[in-house]
Amino acid sequence: MSYSSDADQDFIAQAMPAFISEAAEQIEAIETLLLELEEQPDNRELLDSLFRCAHTVKGSAGIFGLNRVVEFTHHVETLLDKMRDGDIALTPDISTLLLQCNDQIKFLVDTAADEGADTPEQKSDRADLVTQLQALTDPAAAADVVSTGGAKTDNTTVQTPEGGLRIWTISARFGPETFRNGMDPLSIARYLRDMGRVVSVRCGSETVPPLVNLNPESCYLSFFMELETTANREDIEGAFSFVLDDCELDVVAPETEGQRMAPCD
Amino acid sequence: MSDRFELPSELNIYSALESRDALLTWVTAQMAKAKGYLEISARDVVEVDGSGLQLLAALSNMEQTWHLVEASEPFAEACRTLGFGDWLDPLYLKSHSGESNP
Numbered sequence: 001m002s003y004s005s006d007a008d009q010d011f012i013a014q015a016m017p018a019f020i021s022e023a024a025e026q027i028e029a030i031e032t033l034l035l036e037l038e039e040q041p042d043n044r045e046l047l048d049s050l051f052r053c054a055h056t057v058k059g060s061a062g063i064f065g066l067n068r069v070v071e072f073t074h075h076v077e078t079l080l081d082k083m084r085d086g087d088i089a090l091t092p093d094i095s096t097l098l099l100q101c102n103d104q105i106k107f108l109v110d111t112a113a114d115e116g117a118d119t120p121e122q123k124s125d126r127a128d129l130v131t132q133l134q135a136l137t138d139p140a141a142a143a144d145v146v147s148t149g150g151a152k153t154d155n156t157t158v159q160t161p162e163g164g165l166r167i168w169t170i171s172a173r174f175g176p177e178t179f180r181n182g183m184d185p186l187s188i189a190r191y192l193r194d195m196g197r198v199v200s201v202r203c204g205s206e207t208v209p210p211l212v213n214l215n216p217e218s219c220y221l222s223f224f225m226e227l228e229t230t231a232n233r234e235d236i237e238g239a240f241s242f243v244l245d246d247c248e249l250d251v252v253a254p255e256t257e258g259q260r261m262a263p264c265d
Numbered sequence: 266m267s268d269r270f271e272l273p274s275e276l277n278i279y280s281a282l283e284s285r286d287a288l289l290t291w292v293t294a295q296m297a298k299a300k301g302y303l304e305i306s307a308r309d310v311v312e313v314d315g316s317g318l319q320l321l322a323a324l325s326n327m328e329q330t331w332h333l334v335e336a337s338e339p340f341a342e343a344c345r346t347l348g349f350g351d352w353l354d355p356l357y358l359k360s361h362s363g364e365s366n367p
Contacts, residue, residue, distance in 0.1 A: 018326075059348070179278045179316050186315040189346045203348035205322035211289050214323040216281035221315055221322070223348045 016113065018206035019060050023109045026053045030102045034095055041090045051080045057105060059202030061112075062171045062224030065250060068118065069108045070169070072126060075133040076101045082137055094136065101129055166253055167199055168236055170225045173207070175246030178219035183243045185221045191239045196229025269304035269334060276310050276317030276340070285320055296329050303331035304357075307340040318349055332357035 033050040040046060054077045061069035076098065082088045104126055111117035170192065174185050189201065201223060208220040227236070236251050237244075270291045273284055295303055305321065307313075324331055333352045336344070344352050 179281075179314075184278075184315045186313075186318065186343055186347045189348070193346060198346075201346070201348035201350075203318070203322070205325040205349075208319055208322040208326060210326040211285065211292065211320070211323040212327070214285060214320070216285040216316060216320060216323075217278065219315065219319070221319055221347075225348070 015204075015207045016064065019064055019204075020109060020112070022206060023057050023060060024106075026057045027102060027106045027109065029053050030057075030105075031099065034098055034102065037090055038092070038095050044084075047080070047084055047090075051077065051084060054080055054105075055200065056202070057109070059200065059224045060204060060206065061109070062169060063173070063202070063204040063207065063222045064112070065171060066108070066112050067252075069105065069112065072101075072108060072130065073105055075130050075137075076105070078137045079133050088136060097129070097132055101133070104129055165196070165228050165230055167226055167228045168233075169250075169252045170227060170236060171222075171250040171252075172225075172240065173222040173248040174219045174243060175248075176218040176220070177246050178221075178243055179217055181243070181246065185219070185223060188239050188243070189223060189225065192225060192227055192236070195231045195235065195239075196227050199226035199228050201225040269306050272305065272307045272310050272317075272340075274309045274311045276307075276320070277312050277314040278316040281316045281320070284317070285323075288320060288324065292324065292327065292329065303329055304334045305331050306335040307333060307337055308335040310337045310340040313340050313343045315347060318343060318347055321352065322349070335359050 030050060030053045033046050033053065037043065037046050037050065054073055058070055058073040058077060061073065079088065079094075079098070083090060083094075088094070107122065108118075172185070172188070174183075178185065185203075192198070202225075203221060203223045207222050208214065214220075229236075233251055233253075237249065240247055240249050270288060273280060273287075276284060292303065303324075305324075310317075321331075332354065334357055336353060336358060341353055344350055
């Protein structure tokens with residue numbers, strides 16, 4: 001569910017340069033770290049830093065609703081996570097793949113505001129990268145994508161296991177009146193946390209004005225959370241029921257990106 | 266003026282204006298001294314809400330870098346919950362009673 005308004009567009013326009021600049025730094029760091037890792041493939045600290053960079057890009061992109069960046073970077077993050085767990089070792093091929101993925105992330109960030117730049121060729125290249133990533137992290141799923149004749153798109157209709165644990169991505173931008181109305185994003189984050197397991201959560205400080213310009217009673221906060229839970233969409237959106245008039249909320253089940261969950265639970 | 270800023274025990278919407286002014290005054294004075302980075306302590310924080318954390322998010326958007334050097338457990342829990350876990354950087358954070366990570 002998405003609530004767009006002029007105020008939201010203003011918010012995005014104002015904060016987007018900060019996001020692009022921060023993301024550019026992370027992307028540059030990813031490249032440097034990958035090159036360092038080629039020299040020292042067993043360096044755990046480098047791998048952790050690499051994961052954090054990718055994770056930061058994904059989290060910030062989520063706050064801005066840049067779903068193409070979030071979706072693609074998620075696949076990269078999954079591979080990095082398996083490498084951290086020691087399930088997959090860094091080979092020269094994987095290193096090359098990750099560098100190509102980083103270029104793709106850079107492209108998606110640079111063209112975040114320009115849907116037209118995402119040409120069919122770009123989409124096809126990206127789908128190839130995702131297939132290669134999945135071949136490493138989840139060979140069965142990758143085979144499935146190939147057999148269904150192409151890449152996953154926003155309209156994918158993969159079924160999720162019913163009633164099971166699912167990882168929801170929740171992106172919330174709170175309106176300026178939130179605090180004055182007696183509401184608190186922190187309380188909502190706590191409420192969500194208690195519904196399951198928080199895989200990740202990131203609050204965007206790029207959306208907050210510098211201290212010198214801050215009206216401390218206005219709310220500028222937004223967060224992006226990945227929540228593993230058996231709860232359904234209604235339960236999750238319920239956490240926001242008291243702020244919905246003054247909040248932009250996106251709740252997405254990744255397996256059903258772009259598709260509204262049927263209330264069948 | 267001390268070298269670090271002690272956040273108040275109540276870091277919430279009720280004290281937001283006052284806390285913001287105190288923090289900004291201190292930061293401005295520190296910037297004049299051209300220090301490497303600012304040290305913020307949340308040792309005494311008992312009550313904290315989103316508006317309190319927002320003050321530090323706003324500080325992050327000033328030119329001067331800052332690091333958290335002490336954190337009470339309620340403050341650390343709030344940071345982790347809302348997604349400001351990066352502030353709890355063990356490189357700068359002196360472990361405090363409650364949670365310590367050897």
